[in-house]
Amino acid sequence: MVYTVPFVNRSEELRVLEELSARGLTKPLYLYGPEGCGKTRLLREFIGSFRGVGIYIDALEEKDVELALRFSRVLSTATSILAEVVGSYTGSVGRVLAERVSELLGRVLTSLSLKGSKVVVVVDDVARAIGINRIEWYVKRLYELIWRAVDRYGIDSLLIVVTTSEGLSLDVVARHTHSHIRLLWNLGEEGFRELALRLEPPSTSAIQDAWMATGGNPRALIELAMDYGWEVDKWLNSLERRLLRVAEEVRHRGLAKELEMVIEDIDSIYRNPSREMLELRRLLIEENLILSKYMETLVGRELAPSRSLGIGRYYAWQLPAYREVLRKILDEHRS
């Protein structure tokens, strides 16, 4: 098995991050995208090669400080500061670091005299760690931190990036103007193929089938290739077990007709926003099956609609496979 998957593609995204880090942003960048689309990998790679002061926090890491934090090379001697900031924490170390990001940054910048530096801070998976009901407050705090830190520590620029795949957090954060919201989508066809070729595909048609089922999602591809030996049907069966519960909930709430409409055309949500449809929207977003896609991508483009991949103008399936499996479950229930 190929356990170390090399980093592929994403050169445009890395270039944009590089540009943004060179000049900083006045508001945090709220980077949002499907589960497994590669947010963590992209940002860890970015911080790993960043030449300025880079701090990456995995807000969901429970125990291991080494995993919860990654510094850019400039900070390789800064680990002792960590012990002070984390202190005798109780609870998840990642969350503690996310909560104390301002203190962490302050300590790093004062003790290492990094005046004039370019600084990037990433807080990964923030909504799940902090909680949807506190995310508004948290993003506002980061916004204030930017203004305070640049002034107080004499740094040249500061870029703060937070990530999430929690769609509901977006509804909350989007109500305010404290952040720039951007979408990171699954890999494009070329990047997907490049990754697929590293995973011992049995044939060219297997790569194509995987593309249609995963829509370019790298985590889904890796799982399909490594755990299901590239057998799409087996992988879909494994998804079915999870989605049966969702389908049951949908029927229980009397939303089956709406689900059929959404399977047919995901933008039905936008076009027919009845009470039932909005209830279904919430459920599908909460279950991480769909997301709204009205914002630009990180590289500043619109994510192009694609009927075959379940991407509409306003909403998209996180993976095309979810739509197919739900369609099958509904069909079987009817017959």
Ligand SMILES: Nc1ncnc2c1ncn2[C@@H]1O[C@H](COP(=O)(O)OP(=O)(O)O)[C@@H](O)[C@H]1O
């Ligand atoms: N550009 C890439 N090249 C190679 N592997 C990738 C790439 N992007 C993501 N992956 C792999 O796909 C899986 C999911 O990516 P991850 O960054 O954890 O997604 P997310 O944080 O968006 O949920 C991981 O195993 C990761 O290493």
Ligand SMILES: [Mg+2]
């Ligand atoms: Mg992640």
